[in-house]
Amino acid sequence: MIWTIATTEFRRLFNSPLAWSILAVVQFILAWVFLLGLNEYVTQIQPAMAGRENAPGLSDLVVSALYLWAGIIMLAVMPVLTMRLFAEERMNQTLPLLTTAPISITQIVLGKYFGLLLLIITMIGMLTLMPASLSLGTDLDWGKLAAAILGLFLLLASFAAAGLFLSSLTRQPIIAAVSTFGLLLFLMVLYISGNSQSSGSQLFIYLSHFGHFLSFLDGLFDSSDLVYYVLFIVSFLLLTIRKLDNERLQR
Amino acid sequence: MESTILLAAEGLSRYYSDQCAVDNLNLQLQKGEVLGLLGPNGAGKSTTMQMLTGNLAPTTGSIQINGIDLLEEPRKAKQHIGYLPEQPPVYRDLTVNEYLNYCAKLHGLLGSERTQAVNSARERCSLNEVQNRLIANLSKGYRQRVGIAQAILHNPAVVILDEPTVGLDPLQIREIRKLIRELGKEHSVILSTHILPEVQAVCDRVQILNRGRTVFNDSLTGVESLEKVFFDLVYQDDPALADEVAEQ
Numbered sequence: 001m002i003w004t005i006a007t008t009e010f011r012r013l014f015n016s017p018l019a020w021s022i023l024a025v026v027q028f029i030l031a032w033v034f035l036l037g038l039n040e041y042v043t044q045i046q047p048a049m050a051g052r053e054n055a056p057g058l059s060d061l062v063v064s065a066l067y068l069w070a071g072i073i074m075l076a077v078m079p080v081l082t083m084r085l086f087a088e089e090r091m092n093q094t095l096p097l098l099t100t101a102p103i104s105i106t107q108i109v110l111g112k113y114f115g116l117l118l119l120i121i122t123m124i125g126m127l128t129l130m131p132a133s134l135s136l137g138t139d140l141d142w143g144k145l146a147a148a149i150l151g152l153f154l155l156l157a158s159f160a161a162a163g164l165f166l167s168s169l170t171r172q173p174i175i176a177a178v179s180t181f182g183l184l185l186f187l188m189v190l191y192i193s194g195n196s197q198s199s200g201s202q203l204f205i206y207l208s209h210f211g212h213f214l215s216f217l218d219g220l221f222d223s224s225d226l227v228y229y230v231l232f233i234v235s236f237l238l239l240t241i242r243k244l245d246n247e248r249l250q251r
Numbered sequence: 252m253e254s255t256i257l258l259a260a261e262g263l264s265r266y267y268s269d270q271c272a273v274d275n276l277n278l279q280l281q282k283g284e285v286l287g288l289l290g291p292n293g294a295g296k297s298t299t300m301q302m303l304t305g306n307l308a309p310t311t312g313s314i315q316i317n318g319i320d321l322l323e324e325p326r327k328a329k330q331h332i333g334y335l336p337e338q339p340p341v342y343r344d345l346t347v348n349e350y351l352n353y354c355a356k357l358h359g360l361l362g363s364e365r366t367q368a369v370n371s372a373r374e375r376c377s378l379n380e381v382q383n384r385l386i387a388n389l390s391k392g393y394r395q396r397v398g399i400a401q402a403i404l405h406n407p408a409v410v411i412l413d414e415p416t417v418g419l420d421p422l423q424i425r426e427i428r429k430l431i432r433e434l435g436k437e438h439s440v441i442l443s444t445h446i447l448p449e450v451q452a453v454c455d456r457v458q459i460l461n462r463g464r465t466v467f468n469d470s471l472t473g474v475e476s477l478e479k480v481f482f483d484l485v486y487q488d489d490p491a492l493a494d495e496v497a498e499q
Contacts, residue, residue: 100305
């Protein structure tokens, strides 16, 4: 049942120009970033690094930067994708279709969430084609690439969970988008303030998304980072389920 | 007369904070019965329907659908409900076929069973000629019919329709009324509406609500003018207004 909802949500994304244009725009910008990084590496960094031991390679400089950029761009794009999940259903008054059907709220929430994850996987897949194409001419650090892919997936999945919850709070898609963007941006600002010279705090860095994402980009797979994302996602999904359940009880 | 009760609600009340929307309402529906739910705006019709379909939890009271408690086992009970809210809950970016197939899947219909359910619902609501069109491009009347098709798709015991004929042309209204009559043969139907002649045309029994209470609950045989009954009951606190209405 969850799968039914997820695949239909995924298909509906592609019925409107929304998913197509987002995928196209993100791909275009990231391709530009990728080519820029690659060009710089080939013309300047590689000659300078030649002969040095333990020099940072292609995977460190070009690939990591690409995934970092993808994370930052999706910070702005994800709210647009999540805003429609519940807020739009509310606005069009189509939610009763799901709430009258013999399925639980948990199934509805997970169905919508997995539908969005499918889009995220598509996006990461398209993005990964670019660094993977380098393997035709050079040796890639596959482990590092895998860590970056996993890190980006977890980061985007946590964006999606937060957006899903905020979308369930309101009936105006725009408000859902703005508040999601605000929350995600705030978490990034936490990271910056955690690193500031005067009032830096380890706690802020821990609470922020980006600290955990960056260690994945360094090729470091730390289970505590994984736990952070899992906790983040599960708590927002639970909050969403609670919120929709409460709607039935009171208004 | 032997009869099965498909829907029984007892002592149903609903408060929105302090305001009472539905007050101690009892409602029973037998197999093969079409019940008309009437009342002025704000009488609690939509709230009642939302409670009966499990979209809103009652403050007090119990609801049994086909012998299954809606509050205890919502998923099992909801299998037997078909619901058309005031706004048909249709996804505009799907075609009629895609949408009906999705609804069938949500109700756990698989394979040939699903194809059959979709085909027969489409047939009954005369949607065949628009089956591959996007719902966004359909007229209001067709969208309403898609909504009705969605409600009867899984062959539910109880069909609950909130103002099903709003926005339809006279020909479509006649067709929908015929459809409701037909549905009433094998299912039980609750129909909320503002149109009194419609009630007389299709309903076996009428329950009139006013300010959240039942003020009338009887079959239509022997009722000469439903309009008079309605105005008498609704304006009983205000005799002057009732007279004025009666004179017209």
